[in-house]
């Protein structure tokens with residue numbers, strides 16, 4: 168740099184014009200060679216793509232240096248080097264840089280972007296050519312065509328190369344660095360400098376040792392430094408991205424501006440040769456055509472971008488909707504419910520208002536799925552959702568929680584009475600039937616209600632309370648609603664403790680079987696015994712079946728427990744039999760869950776095989792409610808059980824809705840009249856008539872009949888007179904643990920057959936009678 172300045176200072180002092188030219192040549196040669204050397208070294212130090220880029224740049228710098236050296240040589244030899252080899256070498260600077268920019272792009276741009284970039288550069292190049300010609304032509308009178316071409320090519324190629332650098336920079340979103348500015352400013356500066364130089368040359372006003380001659384050296388050094396530090400790094404900043412987009416959009420405008428400036432020159436000046444006008448016009452048209460094509464392209468790209476942005480926005484809105492709504496019913500889902508409740512609670516807290524949260528679960532919805540298919544279940548859910556939406560105020564929210572659970576939020580409620588009115592509206596649906604796909608479906612639901620701020624202060628707390636209240640409504644027989652009460656939590660935690668303890672009851676040996684005998688009423692003969700399950704928990708002591716059986720059914724443990732009862736009962740009765748203590752039949756109760764889950768038929772077969780008990784001695788008791796659900800599956804299972812040889816009995820007959828057709832199809836062997844009929848049979852004439860009707864019907868269908876819960880001799884006499892064959896109850900014997908029942912069997916085996924209550928009375932204490 169110092170050398171360049173020193174050489175220029177000497178040139179500028181201009182002892183003579185010739186020596187000034189020599190000194191200018193000296194600093195040009197020094198600066199060009201130095202810049203080429205720096206660029207070359209940097210290219211060798213890099214590798215990969217950077218090496219390819221820097222090598223092309225360095226080649227351009229080397230051409231510049233070689234051009235200067237050959238110029239020096241030719242001048243020294245006394246030849247006029249213009250236009251000649253040196254000019255060709257100078258001109259190669261721009262294509263080499265253009266190739267360097269192309270190598271920077273590599274495969275980072277798709278084909279369409281390449282085309283856009285090429286059009287940008289070509290359009291700008293044409294505009295610059297038009298401008299340069301418009302500028303130079305009036306001065307070209309005394310120059311040959313070749314001289315004019317060379318002089319024009321310098322600025323046009325250099326400015327086009329600079330434009331290529333800028334276009335690549337913008338298309339690739341490369342981070343602008345000092346080296347970028349150095350290279351681009353070097354090229355653009357050379358473009359401007361050579362314009363001035365050529366003009367001065369055309370006008371024969373060139374002088375050595377001027378600022379202009381110095382600039383050639385300084386710009387070469389700037390370019391050399393820029394190349395040595397060139398390192399394309401993509402920017403990840405969205406702001407810079409937007410800036411690049413905006414600048415690229417201005418390129419067609421720049422083309423138009425440069426072309427217009429050229430047109431302006433021509434219009435204002437009057438020295439343009441006539442023969443140059445037609446080609447210039449063609450040039451203008453081409454440059455403007457490029458601008459128009461690019462502008463159209465950009466508008467199309469912009470339209471596409473806007474359409475894509477719209478699609479993304481719509482997609483986002485759709486995703487948001489999906490994330491917050493249930494796809495089946497279109498109702499808000501739990502996520503949106505949480506938001507709405509949280510907002511409603513904040514507003515209510517500020518204004519001192521109440522909010523009610525209803526938790527709704529459809530009753531026995533699973534049966535709709537199981538019997539009529541999932542599609543009908545779905546349609547029922549949609550029907551319910553639509554009904555809820557219709558009956559609520561606009562400001563209330565109804566949501567589907569999932570499965571057959573819904574929630575409704577009522578805001579700004581004045582009192583519990585207002586909530587009760589809303590709940591009644593909801594429950595009114597239970598009185599209607601839903602017609603889905605030609606099926607008339609009963610619609611019943613259980614509802615739990617929690618109130619803000621009384622029951623909870625946030626969404627989770629309120630949901631938990633409403634859930635607990637809903638379970639209470641279910642436990643109360645379903646199709647009911649309950650307001651939350653803190654006592655419910657105590658009961659819920661007791662239930663979950665029971666469930667937990669029950670889970671270990673079998674392995675801890677806490678479950679026992681009791682046996683209650685039943686007799687032929689006329690002969691007093693022992694007809695069999697019903698097996699009853701008892702639980703004595705180590706922690707809780709004896710737990711009543713009314714307490715633990717519902718818990719076992721709720722938690723599904725009844726399936727495992729039922730299988731255990733079957734095995735134990737068969738094994739026990741078979742053992743007594745081997746001891747000579749015959750028991751004509753043993754009756755075991757089954758739960759609906761055993762029909763639904765587990766392989767009931769296999770369990771029964773295993774219990775019989777393992778124990779050796781003859782199948783005809785095993786009676787399986789099912790309640791009428793089993794007949795009301797999943798009839799196909801129940802019939803199939805019942806057929807398979809009958810095929811094993813076991814007998815089937817309907818327990819608690821008269822309390823449900825079993826049809827005669829079902830009884831016949833099931834091929835049952837026995838009916839057990841529910842004890843509520845037995846209790847009222849003597850007091851209520853209508854019950855008397857019912858009992859007679861049941862017995863007559865059973866006889867007509869050739870079914871055995873057992874009356875349950877006989878407590879008095881009068882009841883027994885009435886039933887015997889009605890031709891009820893068998894009876895069971897405290898009058899004869901209470902349920903007994905296995906050891907007591909074994910003693911009972913032993914006594915009966917030893918003595919003559921007695922009327923059952925007589926036998927019991929004779930051995931009072933062992934077989935207590937009801938008082």
Ligand SMILES: Nc1nc2c(ncn2[C@@H]2O[C@H](COP(=O)(O)OP(=O)(O)OP(=O)(O)O)[C@@H](O)[C@H]2O)c(=O)[nH]1
Nearest residue numbers: 528529530531532533534536541544545569570571
């Ligand atoms: N058709 C349909 N069924 C569903 C959907 N999601 C869950 N289910 C079913 O809904 C049933 C919900 O049953 P539960 O509420 O547990 O039992 P339930 O039969 O209603 O009995 P209770 O609630 O005790 O009265 C399950 O069988 C699920 O498989 C769904 O999107 N469509």
